Amino acid sequence: MNAPAGDLAPHMADDLGIDTTMTTAMATETTLLNPRFYTTDFDELDRVDVSSVRPAWDGLIAQMRSDPNKGHFKKTADWDQIDWAGMEPTLRREFIDFLVSSCTAEFSGCVLYKEMKRRGSNPDICELFNYMARDEARHAGFINDALREAGVAVNLGFLTRAKKYTYFRPKFIYYATYLSEKIGYARYITIFRHLEANPDQRFHPIFKWFREWCNDEFSHGEAFALLMRTDPKLTSSFANKLWIRFFLTAVYSTMYVRDHARPAFHAALGVDIEWYDQEVFRKTSAIARQVFPIEIDIDHPRWLPNLRRMRDAFGQMDAGTRQGGFLGWAQRMAGGAKAAYAFAALYTIPVIKSTPPANVRLEPSY
Amino acid sequence: MGLFTREVEQVPCTVEVSHRFESLHAHVRFDNGAVVHPGDEVLVHGAPIMAAYGEVIVEERAATITRASLIERLWTRATGDFGFMELCEFSFSEEIKL
Numbered sequence: 001m002n003a004p005a006g007d008l009a010p011h012m013a014d015d016l017g018i019d020t021t022m023t024t025a026m027a028t029e030t031t032l033l034n035p036r037f038y039t040t041d042f043d044e045l046d047r048v049d050v051s052s053v054r055p056a057w058d059g060l061i062a063q064m065r066s067d068p069n070k071g072h073f074k075k076t077a078d079w080d081q082i083d084w085a086g087m088e089p090t091l092r093r094e095f096i097d098f099l100v101s102s103c104t105a106e107f108s109g110c111v112l113y114k115e116m117k118r119r120g121s122n123p124d125i126c127e128l129f130n131y132m133a134r135d136e137a138r139h140a141g142f143i144n145d146a147l148r149e150a151g152v153a154v155n156l157g158f159l160t161r162a163k164k165y166t167y168f169r170p171k172f173i174y175y176a177t178y179l180s181e182k183i184g185y186a187r188y189i190t191i192f193r194h195l196e197a198n199p200d201q202r203f204h205p206i207f208k209w210f211r212e213w214c215n216d217e218f219s220h221g222e223a224f225a226l227l228m229r230t231d232p233k234l235t236s237s238f239a240n241k242l243w244i245r246f247f248l249t250a251v252y253s254t255m256y257v258r259d260h261a262r263p264a265f266h267a268a269l270g271v272d273i274e275w276y277d278q279e280v281f282r283k284t285s286a287i288a289r290q291v292f293p294i295e296i297d298i299d300h301p302r303w304l305p306n307l308r309r310m311r312d313a314f315g316q317m318d319a320g321t322r323q324g325g326f327l328g329w330a331q332r333m334a335g336g337a338k339a340a341y342a343f344a345a346l347y348t349i350p351v352i353k354s355t356p357p358a359n360v361r362l363e364p365s366y
Numbered sequence: 367m368g369l370f371t372r373e374v375e376q377v378p379c380t381v382e383v384s385h386r387f388e389s390l391h392a393h394v395r396f397d398n399g400a401v402v403h404p405g406d407e408v409l410v411h412g413a414p415i416m417a418a419y420g421e422v423i424v425e426e427r428a429a430t431i432t433r434a435s436l437i438e439r440l441w442t443r444a445t446g447d448f449g450f451m452e453l454c455e456f457s458f459s460e461e462i463k464l
Contacts, residue, residue, distance in 0.1 A: 037402075037408070039402055039403060039404055039406075073388075103390070106390075107390060107391070110391050111391075111392075111393070114391070114393055118395065119401070133391075134389075137384070137389040137390055137391040138388060138389055140389075140390035140391065141384075141386060141387050141388055141389050141390040142387070143390075144385075144387075144390045145387050148419065154385075154390070155414075155416070156383050156385060156390075156392050156415065156416070156417060157414030157415060157416055158392070158414075159381055159383065159392055159394060159410050159414070159415055160409075160410045160411070160412060160413065160414045160415065161409070162407050162408070162409040162432075163407065163408050163409070164405065164406070164407050164442075165402050165403070165404060165405065165406050165407070165408070165442075166404070166442065167404035167405070167442045167443050
């Protein structure tokens with residue numbers, strides 16, 4: 001589950017390291033965006049037949065075509081000026097990391113969707129991926145602008161570096177992107193609602209945009225839910241249910257570990273990380289009942305203790321990497337074993353079963 | 367395609383880099399319809415394309431596709447799925463302490 005972070009991490013770490021040496025108000029840092037390039041089984045994708053979900057599909061595509069968020073991503077008078085230079089350095093570093101990660105995720109989504117649109121020949125599939133690529137590029141542009149204000153320049157020079165193409169099976173694209181879109185929705189709306197109740201903790205205007213923003217994530221997730229419905233085996237066979245369980249466990253536990261790497265960011269928002277993560281899991285699981293027949297029991301007594309164990313294990317691996325040498329290596333291995341054990345303990349928590357409803361479509365309701 | 371050997375192809379391509387408020391994206395299209403398979407490596411020749419803010423650059427370039435060997439292709443097919451985590455906003459930097 002320790003997924004390779006591509007080439008991005010080292011550059012980002014280097015570049016983000018610069019801000020401690022900042023002396024002038026707005027020294028410019030550069031972050032090299034370095035998304036991965038993907039390929040998949042395009043023939044299989046072309047064979048997808050949405051006729052079994054046609055009315056819901058057409059409704060969703062019509063909504064995407066009408067582009068309800070077209071006017072949303074504009075800076076208005078609500079966009080408050082931020083004193084970036086005066087921001088507490090740890091918070092600044094973590095917040096920029098948050099923006100860069102978000103921007104890269106949107107950007108990677110855009111690259112993936114665009115590739116699927118370009119290589120496909122099935123008009124339903126191509127139209128869908130075209131709209132989703134449009135949304136992701138728009139989100140990335142909006143975040144990029146916030147980064148520019150912070151004096152962080154995004155470098156798109158990665159195209160002229162050698163790129164290896166990674167392969168995803170179509171069904172893995174469905175599971176992974178479905179979850180990533182729905183969890184993205186749950187994360188954005190949870191922060192938005194929290195700041196709506198506590199406006200004094202909104203330290204940057206970008207959070208004001210999260211409500212409409214997350215509706216894009218929500219509808220992308222809807223599209224993948226419909227795609228999964230076109231082939232019932234994807235969510236009902238024994239092996240696929242094990243995969244779904246794997247994806248849920250991997251995505252949730254990664255989110256827990258990663259969020260704990262940004263304590264100052266969450267403290268500034270007035271958010272308890274464990275509370276926030278559980279809240280996001282709860283919302284995501286409730287939404288995912290639309291298509292997944294199983295959900296993780298996040299109130300099980302083994303859940304939180306093993307997430308904490310996982311976080312400590314990753315901390316240990318990280319410390320080992322920093323230390324280097326044989327002792328560092330040993331520490332990394334010990335951390336890795338601990339993480340694997342914690343993952344197994346999480347994966348084997350009995351799941352909650354449910355029967356997905358006949359009508360798959362949902363509207364954002366949080 | 368060899369079991370262990372890689373083949374190299376030169377292909378013309380069009381790159382588009384948009385560094386605008388409305389859209390931040392970058393794409394490569396192979397003009398001769400070449401198709402990239404799992405594990406293949408693509409190198410676009412020439413200087414890095416540095417779109418300034420507000421700019422869209424569309425350029426015709428040459429690219430080298432290094433085809434993966436059969437073994438590499440199978441390996442990438444078998445393992446690529448685990449890269450999915452990078453699509454999630456919270457999973458990019460590997461550092462646990464920032």
